[in-house]
Amino acid sequence: MEYKDPWIRPLRGAGAPRARVLFFPHAGGTAAFYAPFARRFPEGYDVAAVQYPGRQERMGEPFVTTVEGLADRLVPSLRRRAAEPVPLVLVGHSMGASVAFESMLRLGRDRLTAHCRLVVSGRTAPSVPRVIPAPDSDQEILDHLAGLGGTDPAVVRDPDLMDLFLPVLRNDYRAVARYRPVPGAAVDTPVLCLTGDRDPQVAPEEAAAWKRHTTAGFRLEVLPGEHFYLMDHQDTVVRLVVGSAGVGGR
Known part of the structure; x- marks a missing residue:
């Protein structure tokens, strides 16, 4: 299926939306991951998700190989939405949090963040020193995925699916490894940070450090679970995102 804007599904x-919500997927993720979340939003919320190149309906397109490059390519699709007089909430999980943060920085340079909000999930703050090595092998990627618990084991066991899935994972894992955020960079929008209390990749203090990266309000919410805690708390995640938009309930 083709979409009017290939970047936004x-x-x-x-x-006449009261607010717009745009989800940014994790490494190896797709826009479809957020379809169950979209069904839980109140009436009046326009919900969409970013579709990175090289997957699903964009399978034939070349990958974008850096987090910064994804943000650069996305911003033209975000400008019109950011300019509207309704809240625009960018919600990113894991790698998607970095892409959403970089996108918001770029919207800020364009002075388009007056109605924007940022929700980051499952990601350490840019100011937390962390060197993420690029994976040496496909098996290392698969072992890492197994440790996070976000992939159906049946997918990993299916060689045909893995033939499609592994190139996406290789690209995204390398993009994460290459990412070098500016430690002092800050957005001028409120930031809500979500994290799992047993996330092996994000310690609570590493999540709390996102407070350094906004000149507006900050809130930290710790939910039970590991890296993909959000799948077990979809209603709660949606409630918190709706609250961050600041336009009321259901």
Whole structure:
């Protein structure tokens, strides 16, 4: 299926939206991951997700090999939404948090963040020193995925699916390894940080350090679970995202 904007896949429309929510997937993830979340939003919320090149309906397109490059390519699709007089909430999980943060920095340079909010999930703050090595082998990638618990084991066991899945993972893992955020960079929008209390990749203090990266309000919410805690708390995640938009409930 082709979409009007290949970067943005609509998940739930609203004729005259009270707010727009845009999800940014994790490494190896797709826009479809957020379809169950979209169904849980109140009426009046326009919900969509970013679709990175090289997967699903964009399978034939070349990968973007850096987090910064993804943000650069996305910003033209975000400018119109950011300019509207309704809240725009960018929600990124794991790698997606970095892409959303970089995208918000770019919107800020364009002075388009007056109605924007940022929600980061499952990611250490840019100011937390961390060197992430690029994976040496496909098996290392698969072992890492197994440790995070976010991939159906049946996918890993299916060689045909892995033939499609592994090139995406290789690209995204290398993009994460190459990412060098500016330690002092800050957005001028409120930031909500979500994290799992047993996430092997993000310690609570590493999540709390996102407070250094906004000149507006900050809130930290710790939920039970590991890296993909959000799959077990979809209603709670949606409630918190709706609260961050600041336009009321259901």
